[in-house]
Amino acid sequence: MIFAQIFDMISVGIVVIDKELNVEKWNRWMETHSKIASENIIGHSIFEHFPQLETKWFIRSCKSVFAFGNFLFFSQKLHGYIFPFMNSFTFCTEFSCMQQNASMGPLRDENNQINHLYIMVNDVTEIASYEKKLIEINTRDPLTEVYNRRFLSNRLQEEIERFKRYGRPFSIILQDIDHFKKINDTYGHICGDFILKKFAHLNSERLRSVDIYTRYGGEEFCCILPETRLESAYKLAEDLRVTIEKQLFEFEGNKFNITMSQGAVEITLGVSNAEQLLKSADELLYEAKNTGRNKIAARITEM
Amino acid sequence: MNQSNIVISDYQKDILQELMNIAFGNATADLTNIIDIHIELSVPDIELLAIRELPEYISETIDTYSETVIINQKFLGDFKGSGLFVFPSSSGHDLSALFEESGFECSQLSGSSLKIEIVMEIGNILIGACVGKISELLNTSVIYSPPQAIFVKENKYDSLVNLFDSSQSVIVMKTRFQQKKGEGFILIITDQDSLDWLKDALDKFMEAYQ
Incomplete structure (x- = not known):
């Protein structure tokens, strides 16, 4: 009960995906920023709502988690963002989309088998904006x-x-x-x-x-x-x-x-x-x- | 070097060698078949070292390059330590070969910053593959901290020591990887805390075959 509340209260996006890359969990943070209610995405392929994720690196990253139990980290510097959400910081006008650091890792069942993975998404727009300004000042x-x-x-x-x-x-x-x-x-x-x-x-x-x-x-x-x-x-x-x-x-x-x-x-x-x-x-x-x-x-x- | 409390027997070392052969064999196969990264991992080499001996060990292992990028990723669990992905970035060893197949689509970065971020993600996958396969065979699982990049000029690896507790001794598991034009090393360095656990795990691993 308490854990379920944390899942929805935390200011971090949490998504759980199964081996077929269908969404199994979609927390409230993801609902708020994507404007997609969890009942509309659960059970559907992640690519149905986010076709731009159907790339070589994303599919390979998921496979790597299922094959090795890897924890993968996607930096804002390289990807900008994983999910294209509106920028919620209105004063950071240099980014049209919310800048994100994301990580991905395995979820194991009682037999230690990996049948699901999680994706956690952090909004780092403000930090990225400061960093951009510092680079500007420096160069x-x-x-x-x-x-x-x-x-x-x-x-x-x-x-x-x-x-x-x-x-x-x-x-x-x-x-x-x-x-x-x-x-x-x-x-x-x-x-x-x-x-x-x-x-x-x-x-x-x-x-x-x-x-x-x-x-x-x-x-x-x-x-x-x-x-x-x-x-x-x-x-x-x-x-x-x-x-x-x-x-x-x-x-x-x-x-x-x-x-x-x-x-x-x-x-x-x-x-x-x-x-x-x-x-x-x-x-x-x-x-x-x-x-x-x-x-x-x-x-x-x-x- | 205080080896008295960490010595592993030759028998245990042989088991570890064999276990790594299997683990890296599986990792190579899965990297190629499942996630489409074609690399070759050499037969692993195992060394028992004091942390302070690590810079010398690495510079002796690796030819001198003008610059080397090291991706360091710590892993935690019963099996605990650091994975180092050592990649020379001098002109002769072009990083781009590694990236051509990486399939990253990125418009934000250019030049060296982009390369470092890509090396970091590739290192993340390779370290995870090697550590993950060892953990699987030892019937445990680990969690990882985000990767960090360290730049080393002219084979001066002394700064690496600062990342670890210098009084510690470690087991270094080394494999050379090759991919088209690029090659480098993956070092898995165990934490002293996990050595006792590792010795037990190796014994249990062998019991399954006896």
Whole structure:
């Protein structure tokens, strides 16, 4: 009697499934969040109400519990959720569905045979939301909202590893706003900040969704272009150069144009770390600066 | 190392070896037939060690890799301890081979975080398969804590010691697994508390055949 009450009072979803994957128990938490009354689901296949669960991993997980008596843990990080329920935390707007950590394990009968398994579901939307915010704080530049240098270094190293493993090419473009100090000195730092934000926005919106745009530091920015040879990177850099050159910036009644210099490099076998690649892009960037600015210097890196 | 209270006889060690042969044989068959994961588990090897000897044992067992991911999962019951799924993640041993068949459909994560989560779930299944089959033969059942991932650089396994009571001695049951391009180890480390129970269980296991 008391145990039966716990089953329905607890703030955790509990489902019991038999070997045919039909639902045998469905607690009140599951009823509330799924809006499916237990009498409408008990005796029915779990896939009847949740067809999206009919996947290789879910079926294999169930079989693994029946075969080995395994306890399986499904993390929110990997799956997001097991059951698609409405998000009950209205302030966590970044998730459309309730984020869940779930576990699955065996239920044995008096002969120690496993004929049923349980699934327990925990709502972790709030934690996942905090975690997402922490990751954002840790990887984004607060002023321009593009990725920061820490993210750039890690991501660049990952791309280098991928290149070494699969030989997939990639290029980077390092950009520097020409005469930025002069803008700061003439119009003030608030105007400088406005320029940085607008500059980052103009560049990042012209990139593909697979490309990564980051603030390298000060008025320097870096694009990582996966699966891109130097020739295509050069074309993109030229397109970006023209975009910035043509854009009229307007701040508190002052109108002005800016330009940028760029260094573009493609990865080669001799490069072993992010610093080496950034260094060669930086050298090219200064080559562009020293030969007149508002231009691109590009080369395949030779180490 | 204080072995006096944990020594198992050569006879018991032989029984344990045989029991693990059966258990891992069953696990391999079920993994392939029932849940569609094709791996090979080698003939298991059994060692009696002090916890402090564990890092050296692992680094001697495993070739040097730039990075290794270890999934640690504790299990509780009469039979009690930790399952370690040791998987090198260097470029030569590509994790993705293990994932191609995993059938995970995931859009939220990318790169290394996704891989770790997948290795964690694969490790969870493999540790569960091995521990589960041993428990079944010993006529008991265990419960598990959620898996944890530990990252080891350049074969430095000293941090592993911190996961255990360093004064303890353990029986390490090791199997090498192979799957297409990837290979690694599963170590099942018994807790000292369960050694007396294990000795009894092994004797009972043999009685059934006598």
